[in-house]
Amino acid sequence: MDVNEETRRYWNEEGGQAWVRHAARFDAQLVPFAEMVLAAAAPQPGERVLDIGCGNGALTREMARAVQPGGDVTGIDVSEPMVALARSQIDPAAPASFVSADAQTADLTGEGPFDLLVSRFGVMFFDDPVAAFANLRGSLGPEGRLAFVCWQDFLHNPWMLEPMAAALQHVPPPPLLEPGTPGPWAFGDPDRVRTILDRAGFHNVELRAVEREVTLGGWGDAEEVLEFLAATSLGRLVLLQDDAELQARVHDEVRQALQRFETPDGVRLGSAVWVVTAVS
Numbered sequence: 403m404d405v406n407e408e409t410r411r412y413w414n415e416e417g418g419q420a421w422v423r424h425a426a427r428f429d430a431q432l433v434p435f436a437e438m439v440l441a442a443a444a445p446q447p448g449e450r451v452l453d454i455g456c457g458n459g460a461l462t463r464e465m466a467r468a469v470q471p472g473g474d475v476t477g478i479d480v481s482e483p484m485v486a487l488a489r490s491q492i493d494p495a496a497p498a499s500f501v502s503a504d505a506q507t508a509d510l511t512g513e514g515p516f517d518l519l520v521s522r523f524g525v526m527f528f529d530d531p532v533a534a535f536a537n538l539r540g541s542l543g544p545e546g547r548l549a550f551v552c553w554q555d556f557l558h559n560p561w562m563l564e565p566m567a568a569a570l571q572h573v574p575p576p577p578l579l580e581p582g583t584p585g586p587w588a589f590g591d592p593d594r595v596r597t598i599l600d601r602a603g604f605h606n607v608e609l610r611a612v613e614r615e616v617t618l619g620g621w622g623d624a625e626e627v628l629e630f631l632a633a634t635s636l637g638r639l640v641l642l643q644d645d646a647e648l649q650a651r652v653h654d655e656v657r658q659a660l661q662r663f664e665t666p667d668g669v670r671l672g673s674a675v676w677v678v679t680a681v682s
């Protein structure tokens with residue numbers, strides 16, 4: 403199998419298409435996490451930044467503002483449709499460009515050296531995370547920094563756990579994944595993250611646990627959020643059923659679960675992330 407073959411397929415097909423279609427909702431939901439990366443990375447004017455798994459480019463745009471004057475940002479992502487959207491959304495005057503490539507294997511020597519590697523939820527999908535982070539570290543200059551945010555364990559993330567638990571009253575659970583399987587929950591174990599970064603050659607690795615409420619889907623009531631969730635990878639596993647009657651029962655259960663978290667500002671549930679920093 404090719405390196406990251408399934409990841410590349412997913413993010414170029416259903417995953418990437420959902421993220422492009424719901425780009426505004428994903429971005430609104432994830433605003434607090436861009437702020438966390440910015441605070442941890444502390445980008446300075448004149449610095450050169452690589453945004454790993456930049457997707458639709460929201461963090462790239464923030465970084466491009468932060469490094470002016472004199473700096474620049476490169477966003478790298480394996481998803482063609484997301485990179486295309488990122489390119490179309492960037493201010494042409496912004497010091498930012500995008501590379502459509504696999505961050506695990508891409509030759510980044512022509513792009514770097516960077517002062518700073520950042521990511522918002524774009525580093526948990528590598529088949530071989532040690533090789534990926536070693537490759538990325540190779541693009542850093544002296545005293546380069548790394549700052550990213552990733553999800554803690556699934557069980558600490560009510561924004562996904564609550565709707566999933568509601569659905570599982572009617573459908574069997576999706577197959578259990580081996581801990582560390584590439585995907586949103588691959589970096590839940592802090593010791594594993596430390597080990598990966600140590601082996602990739604990083605120093606001063608620190609993980610800070612942060613809990614934060616998120617507005618699921620960015621805005622809207624339980625019905626709108628249900629529709630949004632059906633487009634996400636985990637949502638699709640349980641919310642889309644061949645049997646229409648079963649699907650209706652699952653949707654009723656999940657809608658009721660989400661209604662418990664409705665506020666005037668949208669459907670708000672807890673989340674837990676690691677804010678990870680290291681130096682080269």
Ligand SMILES: C[S@@+](CC[C@H](N)C(=O)[O-])C[C@H]1O[C@@H](n2cnc3c(N)ncnc32)[C@H](O)[C@@H]1O
Nearest residue numbers: 413455456457479480481504505522523524527
């Ligand atoms: C959860 S999305 C986050 C997107 C973006 N960072 C954001 O916060 O909006 C994960 C992103 O990582 C990208 N990705 C996954 N594996 C990758 C790889 N090996 N190389 C580059 N990008 C990758 C996906 O295509 C996707 O855009």
